[in-house]
Amino acid sequence: MVYRWRSREANYTVWGANRDSMAEVIKSHLFEHSQQYLSHEDPGVSWECPYCDRSEISYDEDKTIQHFKDHLFEHEEQFVQSGSHVAEEIDRSGNILVKAPKNSPGLNNARMHFLAAGDIVILITTNPAARLRMLREELGSWPALTVVLTTKDDPAEDIKGLDISDVPIEIVKLSKKLGLSTLGKTISRVLEDHGNSEGQIVVEFDILSEIISKFGEKPTFKFLQILTNQFKTVDAIAYYTLDPDSVDPSTISLINDTFDLSITATETNFISDTE
Ligand SMILES: [Zn+2]
Incomplete structure (x- = not known):
């Protein structure tokens, strides 16, 4: 089984047989294209979702960024299509x-x-x-x-x-x-x-x-x-x-x-x- 995901904003498509590794590639891509919704201003790091009213602010940069990636992917998961070539x-x-x-x-x-x-x-x-x-x-x-x-x-x-x-x-x-x-x-x-x-x-x-x-x-x-x-x-x-x-x-x-x-x-x- 091969899955496909196509970006709605960029000319970018990814295929893969493994959903988890697909998810990682998609998250990285989404994150790269969502830098403007991320802020590193002191005293913490914060993000605001461009698609809904979710946001987060904390001191823990790695964790916050991971949450942002995971959240962006939640909006996209429905567009991962199965049975593709x-x-x-x-x-x-x-x-x-x-x-x-x-x-x-x-x-x-x-x-x-x-x-x-x-x-x-x-x-x-x-x-x-x-x-x-x-x-x-x-x-x-x-x-x-x-x-x-x-x-x-x-x-x-x-x-x-x-x-x-x-x-x-x-x-x-x-x-x-x-x-x-x-x-x-x-x-x-x-x-x-x-x-x-x-x-x-x-x-x-x-x-x-x-x-x-x-x-x-x-x-x-x-x-x-x-x-x-x-x-x-x-x-x-x-x-x-x-x-x-x-x-x-x-x-x-x-x-x-x-x-x-x-x-x-x-x-x-x-x-x-x-x-
Ligand atoms: Zn959202």
Whole structure:
């Protein structure tokens, strides 16, 4: 079960499977946006609720602030919606940038969230074995079809030891010397083959930082404009993983426009924050 809460005042949405950790994130956000209702004037600390006539004054700063946060949340708790999915934000078709450190629990949390929504899963990755192992171990059952596009030298060797003999998997080997247009055409071909099949297509694009460092931000930007349209044409949910520390902040703001949604993934929450 995934919950969603959307701020009524700021462009801020949070999703999470755990209500308590959601509550903490929401409280921090509300508190940040309610500083004008808090006063530190001597001899104490005080707050006045912007929504009702509750107020508090005391010497104990930590406790008073905690009460303020808890109280602000009381007004919002009714707006925490259950049974949500991040992809609903884009009507289950479009492109999502997922920011999280490489190999972080947050990134894996996002992967499972999106992959679980897929009937046809397309993985564009340098780590086919790790991705397939995750599918096997974390999802209750294999997708109807999994297509792996990888630059791994010997993908068969990489996934040796994984028993996938009965699993519908297609592996497409990409050349390491591949240019962006060839990569784009290869992806097109996969989408042509499977784009009309029954079921939701979910794409993990796991080589964004490699592409940025190899080809530069402008060519990457153009490539993404074409690619994101391609995925939209087949109503795919496509998510692009990116370690925000691996690229310039200016690069992120440049490519941000090509995505329908951008989220930061932590171990417990997904936060969309476009302020
Ligand atoms: Zn109140």
